[in-house]
Amino acid sequence: MDPLPERDRGLSVVSVSVRFGGIAALEGVDLVVDPGEIVGLVGPNGAGKTTLINCVGGQLVQSSGSVWLGGESLDGLPPFRRARRGVARTFQRIAVFPELTVREHLFIAARARRRGGARWSELVDRGRPDPDESAEIATTLELVGLADRADAAVSTLPLGACRLVELGRALIGRPTVVLADEPSSGLDARERATLATVLRTLPAQGIGVLLVEHDLPMVSLVCDRVVVLHVGRVIAQGAFQAVMADPAVRRAYLGQVA
Template identity: 55%
Template sequence: MADGDHLLSLRGVCKSFGGIQAVHSISFDVDAGESVGLVGPNGAGKTTLFNCVCGQLRPEEGDVVFDGTLLNGMPTYKRARLGIGRTYQKVEVFTDMSVRDHLMVAERARRGEGRLWRDLCNMSNPTADEKERVDATLELVGITQLADISVNALGLGNCRLVELARALAAEPKILLADEPSSGLDLRETEELAAVLRTVQRERGTAVLLVEHDLSMVAQVVDRAVVMDVGAMLAAGTFDEVMANPEVRNAYLGQVDAV
């Protein structure tokens, strides 16, 4: 196995719900620092695949290998500590919590901290080091001015940025972004795409992007993998994939891409 060459490798991953195969024998790789788009029609199994990588679902067959470690059966939080970060299609922010605290949760979780006795001995105040890292991440995503505001007061666009910043605060090696543009308008989508590009450039984080908005995918990714009804249809550079007649048929219909 040449897993050392790839950051994330999926080998024949299968998952079904009640007899319906949601993901059927998917294999592809993502290299360090690379950005890959995962596109496909609704119900193609993209989010299911994401959940298999993050550990919320257990695939029935196949292996997920990350950074040389076989992840099968590993709980979500351990995978996160290995360096898998993600955002969610349906925004999952922490109600009543300030943006800075969102990042502090990630900052501490990364190192597996959270021991009660440290709290009881008043030993868990943020250190200068941690504050600095949190501020740097806020700066990178461009939400420094929101730091001390509760997420309850924020709109969807900002919530998506908070999710992104929170995932980055855990310093992942790969970021899985699940339909980050859904529910955003054109302008907000462009801003988000810009942030994703910056992240990839400045931190060297690999990005796996699930997205419907093809113009956004085109802006962000190097390569694309196309799925339909749980199976892989095509893989290659974005333009190659979009030129594939099978893909055009399944995904785009008569409409012109982008």
């Protein structure tokens, strides 16, 4: 009866519903992302994909249901506390800090996401990473392929690189789960390839990924499992091929009648 997830699991969304006024945006959505698993979240426009991600990230409070991470409830926590507990995310409409460099993005994220929160010394320190943080920043820069532009202000980078900055900012500090909201949107073929490469390195580090995407080749390439959302409900889930062969999915999402 009790849907309490096991302690060592990653992310669990348990019968989450969201209503805006009278309209139901999500209805009883259940979803699990295990550590080291990449789950694709697909569905027609307006199915509630971003709404679900916002519920997990804390940008939105669900009307009912609950969200768990590693066996602990995230309900009622503001976004910054969830971030410190291991929820990281990227945004459909990028939310970077234009005047700061790539390195500063990663530094801020590495320090702010640290458990335990702020310290008084942060008022008077020199705003520089300590050796541990420096190493972590270097690794992350390498991972997302921005090492050669680490000291460029993000305002000088094109959209594709900005999406990678967001991804790097999300990955630093080893989150338990990364919520990626249409990360390939607006990227060209080559940038997509980089993105896919980065995403596929994550399971080995034990990081779970919830990936919202319309780029089906990308989904089939990187995802272990696919969940299809339609009008706020999960209508299918499982392996990519099987799900895409489902007549209901074909009707709702692919626009073809099986």
